Amino acid sequence: MAIATDTGTEARAPLNRERVLRAAVDLADREGIGSLSMRKIGQELGVEAMSLYNHVANKEEILDGIVDLVVSEIDPPLEGVHWKVAIRHRILAAREMLVRHPWASAVIVTRVNITPTMMGYMETTCGILRGGGFSVDLTHHAIHVFGSRIFGFVQELYDDSEALAESPEIARMMLEQMSTHYPYLTEVATQISHDGPLVGVGCDTQFEFEFGLDLILDGFERMLAAQSPA
Amino acid sequence: MAIATDTGTEARAPLNRERVLRAAVDLADREGIGSLSMRKIGQELGVEAMSLYNHVANKEEILDGIVDLVVSEIDPPLEGVHWKVAIRHRILAAREMLVRHPWASAVIVTRVNITPTMMGYMETTCGILRGGGFSVDLTHHAIHVFGSRIFGFVQELYDDSEALAESPEIARMMLEQMSTHYPYLTEVATQISHDGPLVGVGCDTQFEFEFGLDLILDGFERMLAAQSPA
DNA sequence: TGCGCTGGACGTACAATGTAAGTGTACGGC
DNA sequence: GCCGTACACTTACATTGTACGTCCAGCGCA
Numbered sequence: 001m002a003i004a005t006d007t008g009t010e011a012r013a014p015l016n017r018e019r020v021l022r023a024a025v026d027l028a029d030r031e032g033i034g035s036l037s038m039r040k041i042g043q044e045l046g047v048e049a050m051s052l053y054n055h056v057a058n059k060e061e062i063l064d065g066i067v068d069l070v071v072s073e074i075d076p077p078l079e080g081v082h083w084k085v086a087i088r089h090r091i092l093a094a095r096e097m098l099v100r101h102p103w104a105s106a107v108i109v110t111r112v113n114i115t116p117t118m119m120g121y122m123e124t125t126c127g128i129l130r131g132g133g134f135s136v137d138l139t140h141h142a143i144h145v146f147g148s149r150i151f152g153f154v155q156e157l158y159d160d161s162e163a164l165a166e167s168p169e170i171a172r173m174m175l176e177q178m179s180t181h182y183p184y185l186t187e188v189a190t191q192i193s194h195d196g197p198l199v200g201v202g203c204d205t206q207f208e209f210e211f212g213l214d215l216i217l218d219g220f221e222r223m224l225a226a227q228s229p230a
Numbered sequence: 231m232a233i234a235t236d237t238g239t240e241a242r243a244p245l246n247r248e249r250v251l252r253a254a255v256d257l258a259d260r261e262g263i264g265s266l267s268m269r270k271i272g273q274e275l276g277v278e279a280m281s282l283y284n285h286v287a288n289k290e291e292i293l294d295g296i297v298d299l300v301v302s303e304i305d306p307p308l309e310g311v312h313w314k315v316a317i318r319h320r321i322l323a324a325r326e327m328l329v330r331h332p333w334a335s336a337v338i339v340t341r342v343n344i345t346p347t348m349m350g351y352m353e354t355t356c357g358i359l360r361g362g363g364f365s366v367d368l369t370h371h372a373i374h375v376f377g378s379r380i381f382g383f384v385q386e387l388y389d390d391s392e393a394l395a396e397s398p399e400i401a402r403m404m405l406e407q408m409s410t411h412y413p414y415l416t417e418v419a420t421q422i423s424h425d426g427p428l429v430g431v432g433c434d435t436q437f438e439f440e441f442g443l444d445l446i447l448d449g450f451e452r453m454l455a456a457q458s459p460a
Numbered sequence: 461t462g463c464g465c466t467g468g469a470c471g472t473a474c475a476a477t478g479t480a481a482g483t484g485t486a487c488g489g490c
Numbered sequence: 491g492c493c494g495t496a497c498a499c500t501t502a503c504a505t506t507g508t509a510c511g512t513c514c515a516g517c518g519c520a
């Protein structure tokens with residue numbers, strides 16, 4: 001049976017992480033995230049399920065990867081316009097991506113590690129706000145409100161507070177690295193603590209929730225007053 | 231082997247839908263929604279997995295059921311207070327439930343059929359707004375904004391437009407039944423269409439999204455102006 | 461040319477999942 | 491006593507992620 005099996009026929013394109021992730025996105029788009037299995041992805045690529053493990057560690061990494069892929073599809077920000085225009089454009093662009101990939105929200109909310117591309121998205125969003133005159137605090141609140149409007153939540157940047165507390169020198173290195181790649185994000189992340197710059201301290205999610213809620217309620221109150229001027 | 235197996239020992243409490251759902255909620259609270267399996271629920275009740283199927287149709291029905299259970303835990307609305315106070319209380323109460331049951335949001339967003347209790351929650355929320363002077367349209371927009379703030383989305387009330395279109399007499403009956411149980415909700419659901427009362431027509435989710443977005447952006451703009459009066 | 465190492469595809473196997481289908485039994489009404 | 495109904499149990503199957511071992515092509519090097 002092994003006579004000149006494939007020689008002469010076009011050799012299939014070599015597998016790699018990129019192709020695996022693209023196949024996964026295509027499959028999720030076509031058949032829904034529920035039927036995204038290793039075997040199906042393999043089938044999509046003409047390969048056995050186990051071959052995928054030479055390029056990704058496990059299924060979680062595939063989910064991380066496809067989130068990263070689709071987030072990178074979001075249109076780049078507008079330059080040199082008023083912050084309100086830029087933010088509106090940016091959020092609607094994110095929404096377009098989510099409509100294009102209906103499974104994405106569900107996967108995003110299950111991620112525990114925030115992906116680099118998502119960090120980039122948040123970074124430029126922070127940049128727009130700071131450039132528009134937002135204080136660091138207000139930028140932080142805004143990120144929460146926008147994030148929960150778009151994705152239904154805001155991921156904690158760092159959940160490993162105790163790990164960082166155990167090795168402060170590593171924490172310091174990470175902080176420096178982060179501040180060169182994501183200066184605005186770092187600024188926001190380190191100033192959210194009311195008593196000094198800290199990393200990994202987490203923020204008061206209850207406060208952020210109520211902040212957004214009151215913003216909305218005030219908005220409706222004003223609309224109501226405008227509509228029926230007693 | 232079958233000699234007086236259980237006679238004499240206390241007979242275990244009879245299984246029923248209620249007990250199954252409660253066990254499922256307890257398990258999800260303790261071990262997370264990921265490890266909520268039919269076998270584990272059975273184990274929790276001292277029963278085999280397949281026995282559960284005498285009381286629930288399948289796992290989806292269990293998920294529907296536990297959502298219904300936890301939504302019914304939400305504190306009842308405040309009576310006789312300003313709409314803003316009532317709505318604030320109501321939304322924070324919903325959030326408390328979601329914090330108590332961290333798995334709930336994830337399950338809620340996957341439900342396709344809205345449960346009766348959730349309908350009830352929305353109904354009283356509509357009632358508060360209408361009583362506070364909100365127009366039907368504004369109530370509709372508000373439901374979307376609040377819904378997406380709390381649960382991360384708003385479920386379509388009816389997704390079976392074509393089924394209803396095929397049998398208008400059934401649609402009429404359902405509409406009547408609904409309007410007796412959920413008058414405010416019916417009012418909102420039937421008036422959202424710009425050309426006459428229709429059921430199952432769905433609403434313009436893009437418009438609703440932008441409505442909420444602009445509400446938020448306007449809020450921040452005002453805050454910014456207040457903070458730095460140029 | 462021959463040899464061995466290594467990357468990567470494959471095959472097998474296992475545990476966990478939801479659930480279809482069939483079996484057994486206790487009990488209440490005749 | 492008999493029988494139907496309700497309900498728990500048993501077995502079985504397809505599907506999932508993935509651990510582990512095999513096998514082969516291609517490459518560096520003698």
